[in-house]
Amino acid sequence: MTDIESRIDTTRPHTARIWNYWTGGKDNYPVDREAGDRIRALHPGIGEYAKADRLFLGRAVRHLAGQEGIRQFLDIGTGLPSADNTHEVAQRVAPDARVVYVDNDPLVLAHARALLVGTPEGRTDYLDADLRYIDTILAAAAKTLDLSQPVALMLLGVVIFIEDDEESYAIVRRLLDALAPGSHLVLSHTVTHPDMPDVDEAVAFWNEHGTPKLTQRTPAAVARYFDGLELLEPGVVSCSAWRPETPAADVAMYAGVGRK
Numbered sequence: 595m596t597d598i599e600s601r602i603d604t605t606r607p608h609t610a611r612i613w614n615y616w617t618g619g620k621d622n623y624p625v626d627r628e629a630g631d632r633i634r635a636l637h638p639g640i641g642e643y644a645k646a647d648r649l650f651l652g653r654a655v656r657h658l659a660g661q662e663g664i665r666q667f668l669d670i671g672t673g674l675p676s677a678d679n680t681h682e683v684a685q686r687v688a689p690d691a692r693v694v695y696v697d698n699d700p701l702v703l704a705h706a707r708a709l710l711v712g713t714p715e716g717r718t719d720y721l722d723a724d725l726r727y728i729d730t731i732l733a734a735a736a737k738t739l740d741l742s743q744p745v746a747l748m749l750l751g752v753v754i755f756i757e758d759d760e761e762s763y764a765i766v767r768r769l770l771d772a773l774a775p776g777s778h779l780v781l782s783h784t785v786t787h788p789d790m791p792d793v794d795e796a797v798a799f800w801n802e803h804g805t806p807k808l809t810q811r812t813p814a815a816v817a818r819y820f821d822g823l824e825l826l827e828p829g830v831v832s833c834s835a836w837r838p839e840t841p842a843a844d845v846a847m848y849a850g851v852g853r854k
Contacts, residue, residue: 665690665691
């Protein structure tokens with residue numbers, strides 16, 4: 595057994611693998627599918643959150659590469675490879691775009707090669723690290739990205755794993771402080787909302803049975819991650835409502851894009 599294989603626990607459901615299951619992927623185990631089905635029974639629309647979050651990623655990256663001239667992306671909390679990963683979207687618009695992926699999930703690491711196949715003009719790299727290891731992330735990213743130039747910091751569905759509010763805000767701020775003016779924050783986060791009480795029940799089930807545990811925050815608390823940034827329209831909204839090509843129902847996953 596390799597070191598990576600020894601780190602993969604197939605006895606407990608895992609967030610990245612359930613997300614993969616909900617989006618139609620095949621990198622999951624029976625325990626993940628069972629938990630995913632249980633959660634979906636509690637909240638039938640929750641599988642749509644994963645799809646809406648992925649579509650938001652695509653729209654945000656296309657805007658940044660196409661309209662804002664961003665050519666560098668630091669994607670932390672990458673998740674399992676699927677259709678239209680950050681480098682694929684960015685390099686479709688700008689073949690010379692550079693992307694660094696960061697995740698500490700062993701199954702993501704096992705599939706990292708799929709994330710490293712980019713255009714000849716661009717460059718992709720992968721780092722096995724926890725979001726909390728800020729200095730390690732920045733030092734490794736600097737080998738591929740020029741941090742003196744604007745970078746898009748991608749934090750999709752990852753700060754939900756930092757339970758302490760102040761710690762999570764401090765992590766995002768430290769990362770942004772290391773980036774050049776003109777950089778952008780792209781962030782999404784599961785929310786608790788009075789109009790969506792079944793989401794709370796689904797998250798409670800997950801935190802009892804799955805790993806790692808999730809922290810919900812209110813829409814206002816999610817907006818706080820963008821303090822000091824210039825928020826791009828339409829602000830911090832359901833990720834399905836951030837510049838959609840066609841109207842879609844709101845989901846309890848809020849997102850925004852802000853410029854430093």
